Amino acid sequence: MSAPVEIAETLCFKLLDSMPVSQWACITDTHVEQTAFFKVWWQQLSQSYSVRLYVMPAGESFKNQETKTKIECQMLADGLRRQVGIIAVGGGVVLDVAGFIAQTFCRGVPWISYPTSWMAMVDVCIGGKTGINTPFGKNTLGAIYPAQHSVIHLDWLKSLPMREYQWACSEVVKMGLLSGEVHWRWLSRHTTLIQLQDYSVLNALLQWVLALKWSYVQSDLKDQGRRKFLNLGHTLAHAIEQVSTYRIPHGPAVAWGLCFDCQLSIQYLNLNPSLMPELIEQLARLGALMPLGSLDIDALIQACYQDKKNDQQGVFWIGLSALGQPSRIAAVEMEVVKRCMMDQLQYAQSYT
Numbered sequence: 001m002s003a004p005v006e007i008a009e010t011l012c013f014k015l016l017d018s019m020p021v022s023q024w025a026c027i028t029d030t031h032v033e034q035t036a037f038f039k040v041w042w043q044q045l046s047q048s049y050s051v052r053l054y055v056m057p058a059g060e061s062f063k064n065q066e067t068k069t070k071i072e073c074q075m076l077a078d079g080l081r082r083q084v085g086i087i088a089v090g091g092g093v094v095l096d097v098a099g100f101i102a103q104t105f106c107r108g109v110p111w112i113s114y115p116t117s118w119m120a121m122v123d124v125c126i127g128g129k130t131g132i133n134t135p136f137g138k139n140t141l142g143a144i145y146p147a148q149h150s151v152i153h154l155d156w157l158k159s160l161p162m163r164e165y166q167w168a169c170s171e172v173v174k175m176g177l178l179s180g181e182v183h184w185r186w187l188s189r190h191t192t193l194i195q196l197q198d199y200s201v202l203n204a205l206l207q208w209v210l211a212l213k214w215s216y217v218q219s220d221l222k223d224q225g226r227r228k229f230l231n232l233g234h235t236l237a238h239a240i241e242q243v244s245t246y247r248i249p250h251g252p253a254v255a256w257g258l259c260f261d262c263q264l265s266i267q268y269l270n271l272n273p274s275l276m277p278e279l280i281e282q283l284a285r286l287g288a289l290m291p292l293g294s295l296d297i298d299a300l301i302q303a304c305y306q307d308k309k310n311d312q313q314g315v316f317w318i319g320l321s322a323l324g325q326p327s328r329i330a331a332v333e334m335e336v337v338k339r340c341m342m343d344q345l346q347y348a349q350s351y352t
Contacts, residue, residue: 003126003214005150007206011044015149019110021085024051025075027098028089029058032116035159038089041114051087052078056097060246063093063133065141072101082106088147091117092124092250096142099130103145113147116156119168119251122175122209125150127217127230137306138238144222152206154199166287167251169194173282174232174258175209180324183208191285228309229326232318233257236341239303243295252290255283256348261329263340265319268329272322292348297341304337 006012016024026045032038033055045051054071056062075084086109088098095113102111115125131142157165172194176187186208187194193201213230220227237257240248262279265271283289309316315337317329 003210007152012151022083024049024085024087026051026087027054029056029094031058032090037159084109086111088113091120095124096130103143111147113150118165121152123171126213167249169286170251170255170288179212184323233261235304235307236260239300242303243299255288260344261319269319269321271320291351
């Protein structure tokens with residue numbers, strides 16, 4: 001079974017015809033709404049389908065209950081009920097919120113996603129994880145509710161700031177680490193063309209990245225087993241985002257989280273230490289790193305210990321024993337966590 005994702009070269013709406021829907025609610029954000037490509041996309045969509053547009057404020061800080069409730073109430077006030085389908089058009093924040101709305105609106109309606117950011121294309125559009133943030137952490141309310149389809153148009157990237165594209169490459173690097181030697185070396189060979197957004201290379205990259213993620217998802221949809229390995233780098237990353245009050249974007253947070261997990265892996269899983277400089281170099285070449293500034297170590301540790309993946313054994317640290325061989329790191333001593341975290345933050349604070 002292949003992933004329910006289509007990489008389209010032209011504007012594509014035919015998948016909407018296959019869904020039992022009489023009306024559509026399109027959810028996007030203020031940034032995407034202003035782009036030239038969205039205006040063309042929306043004109044074609046609205047001429048062919050009965051659809052209403054709902055625009056949320058852009059940014060991670062608006063991925064919350066207030067935003068979700070406001071959109072839901074607007075939809076209800078507009079007379080939309082169980083015959084509606086939701087079209088999510090945006091980056092990870094929009095897809096997370098819109099997917100969660102789809103799961104709860106009238107006890108569940110179908111939805112389809114059009115990812116517009118590189119982060120959403122390589123990661124968020126597949127797997128069905130939806131959610132919102134709370135004061136207790138990132139994605140602490142949500143559901144696993146997969147979209148019926150996702151449609152990727154690489155032309156959306158033309159309206160994406162280059163730095164956001166580069167930061168999102170941390171998720172690509174993560175998949176290279178999880179995939180193994182072949183794709184890790186492939187990334188190294190194609191770094192320049194990835195930076196230049198060469199469509200043929202991006203298409204090839206999406207094919208193996210999405211296939212790898214789908215192999216994890218379809219065997220563990222509810223995230224109870226091996227799918228958790230897709231969170232490599234994300235325990236510290238989510239803590240960095242939370243403690244910085246989302247000043248640090250998800251991509252760079254994941255990049256430093258990968259470095260931290262790599263350091264723990266060297267300590268506990270006998271990972272070859274030579275991978276650490278390779279990892280930092282690959283992240284740097286893709287532009288995925290940024291300086292973190294000052295962050296409170298104790299607050300970061302506390303956030304890690306509140307992570308939603310944790311269980312009775314403690315924090316669900318994820319590491320690698322080798323490229324392509326993820327594993328849980330058990331019985332990690334607090335002093336080791338603190339030392340490794342301090343090492344990474346010291347480097348990240350001075351990184352230029």
